[in-house]
Amino acid sequence: MEIPEIETPRLRLRGWREGDVERMAAIYSDPEVVRYLRPLDLEGTRKQLLGFEYQWQERGFGLWAVEERTSGRLIGRIGLFHHADWTASQHDAEVGWTLARSSWGRGLGTEGGAAALRYGFETKRMQRIISIAHRENLASQRVMEKLGLHREGETSWRGIPVAWYVISGQDWSRRED
Numbered sequence: 167m168e169i170p171e172i173e174t175p176r177l178r179l180r181g182w183r184e185g186d187v188e189r190m191a192a193i194y195s196d197p198e199v200v201r202y203l204r205p206l207d208l209e210g211t212r213k214q215l216l217g218f219e220y221q222w223q224e225r226g227f228g229l230w231a232v233e234e235r236t237s238g239r240l241i242g243r244i245g246l247f248h249h250a251d252w253t254a255s256q257h258d259a260e261v262g263w264t265l266a267r268s269s270w271g272r273g274l275g276t277e278g279g280a281a282a283l284r285y286g287f288e289t290k291r292m293q294r295i296i297s298i299a300h301r302e303n304l305a306s307q308r309v310m311e312k313l314g315l316h317r318e319g320e321t322s323w324r325g326i327p328v329a330w331y332v333i334s335g336q337d338w339s340r341r342e343d
């Protein structure tokens with residue numbers, strides 16, 4: 167399938183292009199950005215983007231490349247991912263976000279996250295979307311709260327202490343009322 171393009175007031179969520187690998191690797195080269203993430207070099211970034219593309223083809227959802235509409239510049243990735251190794255609960259997908267540091271603090275993570283949730287619930291008819299963050303990653307947890315996710319608890323995942331949040335399709339539709 168072709169990855170669907172979604173526009174929000176300030177963002178364009180679009181499919182991945184060849185030239186995006188270098189820009190995403192540059193975003194990941196900032197230690198602040200990867201403070202709570204697995205660091206990726208250029209080759210690791212290339213593999214990750216191929217994995218995103220693969221999941222789009224396999225499941226019809228995934229992570230989008232995120233552009234700021236005014237500049238057309240790639241500023242990160244936002245979207246949905248199913249983790250086969252997440253066993254703490256049933257989930258249709260996890261919603262996640264990573265933006266270049268220069269784009270933080272303007273509500274863009276929340277704006278893009280809302281578009282991803284809308285796609286999951288309204289286009290893909292998902293029932294349960296989770297979000298997982300390092301226990302100390304409070305900015306990401308704040309985005310989850312602003313999007314209406316509820317904290318479920320803490321666990322260890324891939325050897326990391328994480329907090330995880332949930333939103334059901336019912337919560338989402340009530341939120342839209």
Ligand SMILES: CC(C)(COP(=O)(O)OP(=O)(O)OC[C@H]1O[C@@H](n2cnc3c(N)ncnc32)[C@H](O)[C@@H]1OP(=O)(O)O)[C@@H](O)C(=O)NCCC(=O)NCCS
Pocket residue numbers: 198199200202203262263264265266269270271272273274275276277298299300303304305306308309
């Ligand atoms: C998480 C991330 C996408 C948030 O993007 P963003 O566009 O800055 O998010 P928003 O502006 O929509 O919201 C951030 C919220 O977190 C709050 N916040 C930021 N830093 C915080 C901190 N250290 N402690 C507590 N809250 C914090 C902000 O004040 C804001 O809340 P508010 O609107 O109530 O003031 C961005 O920080 C990022 O890319 N981080 C690095 C990658 C990452 O860790 N991704 C998540 C992996 S689980």
